[in-house]
Amino acid sequence: MQTPYIITISSEKGGVGKTTLATNLAIYLKALHEDLPVTLFSFDNHFSVDQMFRIGKGKPKGDVSGLFRGVLPEELAETGQYGVQFIASSEHLHLLRREIDDPAALAANLAGSRVGGIIIIDTRPDLDIFTQNALFAADRVIVPVKDAPSLENCRHIYDFFDSNGLSRRPLRVLPCLVDARIHFDGPFRDPYQLLKAYAINRGYRCMEGFIAKSPKVESLNTNPEGKIYPVLTHGRHTDVHVQLAHVARQVYLDTLEQDHRRLDEIRLGQSREEEVRQQAFAERRAAQSPGCLVCGRQLVQEKQIEAAGYFAQTSDQRVSGFIEEECFTGLVFRHFYGAKRQIEPGDTLCDLFRESALRSYFVLRRAPHTRNFYQQQLSFYRFDDEGLEVSHKTVELQEYERKLLSRERSSLYPLLERTLFDNDGKLVDAFLLIRKVSVDFPEEILFDEQYARFSAILAKVTGQLP
Numbered sequence: 001m002q003t004p005y006i007i008t009i010s011s012e013k014g015g016v017g018k019t020t021l022a023t024n025l026a027i028y029l030k031a032l033h034e035d036l037p038v039t040l041f042s043f044d045n046h047f048s049v050d051q052m053f054r055i056g057k058g059k060p061k062g063d064v065s066g067l068f069r070g071v072l073p074e075e076l077a078e079t080g081q082y083g084v085q086f087i088a089s090s091e092h093l094h095l096l097r098r099e100i101d102d103p104a105a106l107a108a109n110l111a112g113s114r115v116g117g118i119i120i121i122d123t124r125p126d127l128d129i130f131t132q133n134a135l136f137a138a139d140r141v142i143v144p145v146k147d148a149p150s151l152e153n154c155r156h157i158y159d160f161f162d163s164n165g166l167s168r169r170p171l172r173v174l175p176c177l178v179d180a181r182i183h184f185d186g187p188f189r190d191p192y193q194l195l196k197a198y199a200i201n202r203g204y205r206c207m208e209g210f211i212a213k214s215p216k217v218e219s220l221n222t223n224p225e226g227k228i229y230p231v232l233t234h235g236r237h238t239d240v241h242v243q244l245a246h247v248a249r250q251v252y253l254d255t256l257e258q259d260h261r262r263l264d265e266i267r268l269g270q271s272r273e274e275e276v277r278q279q280a281f282a283e284r285r286a287a288q289s290p291g292c293l294v295c296g297r298q299l300v301q302e303k304q305i306e307a308a309g310y311f312a313q314t315s316d317q318r319v320s321g322f323i324e325e326e327c328f329t330g331l332v333f334r335h336f337y338g339a340k341r342q343i344e345p346g347d348t349l350c351d352l353f354r355e356s357a358l359r360s361y362f363v364l365r366r367a368p369h370t371r372n373f374y375q376q377q378l379s380f381y382r383f384d385d386e387g388l389e390v391s392h393k394t395v396e397l398q399e400y401e402r403k404l405l406s407r408e409r410s411s412l413y414p415l416l417e418r419t420l421f422d423n424d425g426k427l428v429d430a431f432l433l434i435r436k437v438s439v440d441f442p443e444e445i446l447f448d449e450q451y452a453r454f455s456a457i458l459a460k461v462t463g464q465l466p
C-alpha cells in the first residue's frame with residue numbers, strides 16, 4: 001500500500017473555517033476519486049467530524065487519543081458517510097497533554113500504519129502539542145485566513161517549522177470566509193486580493209483561489225436533525241461548491257505529482273535511528289568483561305549473558321561487566337554488613353537486600369582523603385533510584401592486602417583487582433557503579449534507554465561524591 005499523503009488544516013485563529021474545510025475536502029476528494037482512501041480526524045472536541053460522518057449510533061472503536069497510545073489509525077478508523085473513513089473525536093484529549101511532549105509522536109505512529117490514500121487532520125485554534133504533532137507529520141498544511149489578524153498569526157506556524165528544522169515547502173495559506181460583496185478602490189479590489197498580497201509580502205505561499213463567505217454554507221450545520229451537511233450534497237449551487245472542488249483538485253494533483261512523502265522521511269529516520277541504536281548496543285556488549293567481575297566465571301556468552309545479577313562500570317569507563325547475584329550479595333554482607341557466617345541464598349536478610357537492591361545503585365570507591373595513605377580505605381555507598389545517597393560505610397582495605405593467603409576467600413580483592421586497583425595495587429580515582437539487572441535479560445541494561453539512565457545516575461553520583 002502506498003504511503004499516505006497527510007494534509008493538516010491549521011490556524012491559531014478560531015472560526016476561520018478549518019473544520020468546514022477539513023470535512024468538506026474529505027468529501028470532495030472522495031467525489032474526485034471513489035477508490036482513493038480518505039481518512040479524517042480532528043483534535044478538536046467539537047465533534048463536527050463525528051456529526052457529519054457517523055453512520056448509526058454505535059459506540060466508536062476508539063478515538064484520536066489512541067493515536068498517542070500506540071494504536072494504529074486502521075484500528076481506530078470507521079467507515080463513515082460518503083465513503084470517508086474517520087476516527088472519532090475525543091472529549092478528553094486535553095488530559096493527555098501533560099504526557100506528550102514530542103511533536104514527532106503522531107508521525108511515528110502513522111509511519112507504522114498501513115492506511116494509504118490521504119489523511120486529513122483538523123486541529124484546534126491553538127498551537128498546542130496536538131497541533132504541533134499534526135504539523136510535524138504533514139505533506140501539506142493549509143492555513144485558512146480570513147483577515148489581517150489571522151494572517152499575522154501564520155507567523156507562529158512558520159516559526160514552528162523553522163525551529164524544528166522542517167522545510168516550509170508544505171505550507172499554504174488559503175483565504176476563507178471571504179466576503180465577495182466588499183470592494184475596495186485601488187490596486188486590491190476585494191478582501192481576497194488584499195489577503196493574497198499581504199501573504200505574498202510576508203513570503204507565505206497561497207493555495208490557488210479562496211473560499212467565499214456564504215449564508216447557505218453557514219446554515220448547513222443548523223437544522224432540526226442536528227446534523228452537519230456537506231456543501232457537495234446541500235450547497236451545490238453556491239460558489240463555495242466550485243471553490244472547494246478547485247481546492248480538492250489542487251490537493252489531488254499534488255498527491256500525484258509528489259512521490260516523496262513525509263512519512264517516508266520519518267520511516268527512513270526511524271530505520272537509521274534503529275541502526276545507530278543496534279550499533280551502539282553491539283559496541284557496548286563487545287566492551288564487557290567476559291567473566292563475573294568477582295569470581296571470574298564466564299557470564300558473557302556469544303548469544304546471551306547468563307546468570308548475571310548486577311552490572312558494574314567504573315566511572316572512567318575503563319572496565320565494565322557483570323557480577324553474579326550470589327557473588328555480590330556475599331561480598332556486601334561479608335565486607336560491609338559485617339556478617340560472620342556465609343549468607344546462604346534464601347536467607348531472609350538476603351531476600352531483603354535483593355529486594356531493596358532493585359531500587360538502588362551501589363558505589364565502591366577509595367574513601368575520600370586517603371589518597372596518599374599507606375593504609376587505604378574503601379567506601380561502600382548505596383544510592384536510591386534517583387541517584388541520591390542513602391547510606392555509606394568505610395572499611396580498611398590493608399587488612400585484605402596483608403592477608404595475601406586468604407585472598408582466595410576474600411571476594412573483594414579480585415573485584416578490586418579487576419576494576420579499581422592500579423598496577424601497584426592502589427585504588428585509582430575512579431569509582432565503581434553497580435546496578436541490579438533483570439535476571440531473564442541482563443543485557444537490557446546495555447540498551448540505549450537503560451544505559452542512558454545508568455549513565456545519568458553515574459553523572460549525578462559523580463557530582464555528589466566528596
Ligand SMILES: Nc1ncnc2c1ncn2[C@@H]1O[C@H](COP(=O)(O)OP(=O)(O)OP(=O)(O)O)[C@@H](O)[C@H]1O
Nearest residue numbers: 013014015016017018019020125212213214217218
Ligand atoms: N464558507 C463559509 N461561509 C459562511 N460560513 C462559514 C463558511 N465556512 C465556515 N463557516 C461557518 O463559520 C463558523 C466557523 O467555521 P468552522 O467551525 O469551520 O471554523 P474553525 O476554524 O474550525 O473554528 P474553530 O477554530 O472554532 O475550530 C461555522 O459556524 C461555520 O458554519
Ligand SMILES: [Mg+2]
Nearest residue numbers: 018019044123
Ligand atoms: Mg474547528
